[in-house]
């Protein structure tokens with residue numbers, strides 16, 4: 001029998017911590033470990049080669065690092081490398097490392113829709129095909145694009161038994177029902193015809209592709225870090241589950257469609273609720289950035305460890321700035337949300353950089369850019385000449401586009417400063433973060449996981465799953481009239497050595 005430290009809340013609201021004996025074999029019904037291993041959809045775990053239905057979502061600029069993805073894979077879970085914002089050489093290097101370091105273990109890479117850089121999306125998708133990557137997390141899509149369709153259908157064939165085989169899988173992350181509808185539908189005929197025309201597919205393969213969903217798995221992303229529609233999970237998830245059933249009935253796919261849950265998941269009760277609502281798997285984000293393996297910096301991890309539930313704000317996004325798209329960021333300890341909002345206000349109010357009045361220009365040059373606007377344009381221009389010279393040509397014709405590129409340079413640099421822990425720019429740090437972070441900090445307060453240096457992604461994930469399982473098991477037993485102590489349903493985080501000992505015990 002193992003001693004576990006548990007947390008109970010007294011009638012006065014204060015918290016007690018004490019040891020107890022783990023009870024999986026004493027109580028009737030399945031043990032916590034059995035519940036943990038059966039959380040989510042069995043076919044999801046089987047298809048992706050996972051022990052647990054737990055996914056660490058992509059985090060741009062390599063914040064979801066190779067190390068994070070490897071930690072997930074070794075723990076029997078799935079991680080997506082954060083390819084967004086990186087040039088294709090860095091993505092290729094990361095993919096090469098993952099294929100070398102964890103051959104045969106599950107992992108994927110993010111393919112992000114880039115309306116401003118459609119060529120990059122195309123190059124990255126082709127790279128994935130050439131390199132034999134089998135799984136992507138497709139995100140930020142409003143409608144399907146040729147690159148994501150090309151990836152999905154590459155190598156489609158029939159096996160000896162005549163069944164359609166799709167070597168490439170897509171887990172699409174969406175926050176809207178229209179977008180989920182596109183992904184649960186077969187690839188559009190116009191794209192399949194185009195792929196036949198370019199020789200990427202044969203006519204026979206295109207006919208097979210018309211019978212499969214673009215994505216068998218769609219993640220319902222509720223109020224999360226980064227790009228989000230701030231929908232509550234309790235409304236979004238049931239909506240997408242209903243859509244799943246309609247789409248399955250309409251297309252009669254041989255493989256079942258599945259819906260996972262993301263956004264705000266960082267506590268055992270949160271995960272338990274998502275699984276109880278019918279999520280095939282859960283996806284976390286904010287909490288992983290706070291872990292040691294993330295590509296963020298120590299100073300950001302410390303800032304995240306201080307965050308409370310309301311310490312987030314919506315701020316203009318660098319990648320879709322002109323479209324008015326916003327993303328969720330940390331507001332505690334940084335001026336970024338206010339500064340980014342100011343840039344959006346100026347962009348809306350003036351036709352060009354030159355038209356910005358002196359009263360606004362001063363703070364921009366002194367605090368934001370620490371350079372004159374002319375100098376800021378010169379460095380922005382150099383950046384785009386190397387990355388996509390067409391942007392410079394357009395900016396030189398269209399003053400408003402020039403303003404957008406300069407403002408976007410600040411938005412882009414602000415997240416790089418945060419990742420690098422640049423000490424002179426703390427007030428400009430852009431840190432993507434959702435309310436999940438505050439919830440996690442609250443759950444871990446007073447335990448070893450309160451300290452940023454103890455937050456290892458695998459330990460965090462396994463603790464969340466273990467306690468979610470305890471929670472669900474407790475609810476199930478209580479509903480059958482079997483009385484339980486409160487500490488049998490609410491677990492405080494368990495130290496790594498004990499956790500592994502527990503997990504290695506027989507089911």
Ligand SMILES: Cc1cc2nc3c(=O)[nH]c(=O)nc-3n(C[C@H](O)[C@H](O)[C@H](O)COP(=O)(O)O)c2cc1C
Pocket residue numbers: 056057058059060061063082083084110112137138139140173221223224225226262263264265283284285286287289431432433434435436
């Ligand atoms: C720092 C950070 C960067 C992110 N970047 C991406 C990204 O590039 N692509 C993507 O699909 N999702 C991105 N996300 C979203 C996560 O993959 C995940 O879906 C989300 O964070 C889950 O919600 P949560 O933050 O409430 O846990 C990012 C999240 C964070 C925290």
